[in-house]
Amino acid sequence: xxxxxxxxxxxxxxxxxxxxxxxxxxxxxxxxxxxxxxxxxxxxxxxxxxxxxxxxxxxxxxxxxxxxxxxxxxxxxxxxxxxxxxxxxxxxxxxxxxxxxxxxxxxxxxxxxxxxxxxxxxxxxxxxxxxxxxxxxxxxxxxxxxxxxxxxxxxxxxxxxxxxxxxxxxxxxxxxxxxxxxxxxxxxxxxxxxxxxxxxxxxxxxxxxxxxxxxxxxxxxxxxxxxxxxxxxxxxxxxxxxxxxxxxxxxxxxxxxxxxxxxxxxxxxxxxxxxxxxxxxxxxxxxxxxxxxxxxxxxxxxxxxxxxxxxxxxxxxxxxxxxxxxxxxxxxxxxxxxxxxxxxxxxxxxxxxxxxxxxxxxxxxxxxxxxxxxxxxxxxxxxxxxxxxxxxxxx
Numbered sequence: 001x002x003x004x005x006x007x008x009x010x011x012x013x014x015x016x017x018x019x020x021x022x023x024x025x026x027x028x029x030x031x032x033x034x035x036x037x038x039x040x041x042x043x044x045x046x047x048x049x050x051x052x053x054x055x056x057x058x059x060x061x062x063x064x065x066x067x068x069x070x071x072x073x074x075x076x077x078x079x080x081x082x083x084x085x086x087x088x089x090x091x092x093x094x095x096x097x098x099x100x101x102x103x104x105x106x107x108x109x110x111x112x113x114x115x116x117x118x119x120x121x122x123x124x125x126x127x128x129x130x131x132x133x134x135x136x137x138x139x140x141x142x143x144x145x146x147x148x149x150x151x152x153x154x155x156x157x158x159x160x161x162x163x164x165x166x167x168x169x170x171x172x173x174x175x176x177x178x179x180x181x182x183x184x185x186x187x188x189x190x191x192x193x194x195x196x197x198x199x200x201x202x203x204x205x206x207x208x209x210x211x212x213x214x215x216x217x218x219x220x221x222x223x224x225x226x227x228x229x230x231x232x233x234x235x236x237x238x239x240x241x242x243x244x245x246x247x248x249x250x251x252x253x254x255x256x257x258x259x260x261x262x263x264x265x266x267x268x269x270x271x272x273x274x275x276x277x278x279x280x281x282x283x284x285x286x287x288x289x290x291x292x293x294x295x296x297x298x299x300x301x302x303x304x305x306x307x308x309x310x311x312x313x314x315x316x317x318x319x320x321x322x323x324x325x326x327x328x329x330x331x332x333x334x335x336x337x338x339x340x341x342x343x344x345x346x347x348x349x350x351x352x353x354x355x356x357x358x359x360x361x362x363x364x365x366x367x368x369x370x371x372x373x374x375x376x377x378x379x380x381x382x383x384x385x386x387x388x389x390x391x392x393x394x395x
Contacts, residue, residue: 086388100115103116143204144206261338264298288336290336292338295340302318304317308347315337319367339364
């Protein structure tokens, strides 16, 4: 059913008629009939969807993340007020969340009705507010981490014995090799574009972490990639990259930017062997690349023994590496990293610090010092530090 819907959505005709050549080589009577026909223009106009909403791209995106619950509750108004009173100007809002649910209700005849929740009870009203305030709206779509679809269609997931495999947090993933999974997510992204979101941000565009250690023990299909003359690492890289390119192509008629969240460490490697993320190849197929460079998430990279304690240095060293990588591309995407606005107490005493105004500003300043002007702030509870100067050190 999903494949059929995708085919219907994207049946766009590109018809070329070279009338002059066709008519000149035919007998007179045929030419007369051709004159009577309505000859199509040389190139048919491409279908472009208009949501009716108008947003201006900011001078540089400076945004915060919202869950569906926050976007549909009182927290939304509080964050709108925060953005109004600061140099923030964008919101990343969950549309398909970490468990596979769509965060607002779709019609009963929608193929996604069963996974649509009413966390955002009035998405049109929410979009009205964003448009009025000119808060740049980004729809977050969690792609391959999807416990709902895994449960509904185990054949699209990874199985351990007779059961769907789950990670240590009880989460399951769907299979990036499967085109049906691609269309499932792209069509949800199209629904977000129709609402008026100006950008689709795909997250969890990858295989499960550590997949290189279990790809031989799990049961799953490689689909069209099974017979490819490549090792499993390269097959994973190709599947992930192909999905991103496919999604961008299918979203083109909706006039939205496409961004992808990616692990920060992938910029420091040729590619991440288990998860299938190749920084170069993904960057070549998106408008925006958003590396998750939270200091707390690094080990002793860049010669920094305890990165959480040195946010400026960590972000600055990462930015140097990323700039060099993007500099190798002919058409580099916008760099818009995710920064840390939370305290990583789980690291244990002596390995973390309380994150507040200084720590957030240190990360922002490090980006500006390396010529990166856009960023997003992550806090899972959507509680962000107050009185931050979001243009601190901007030249």
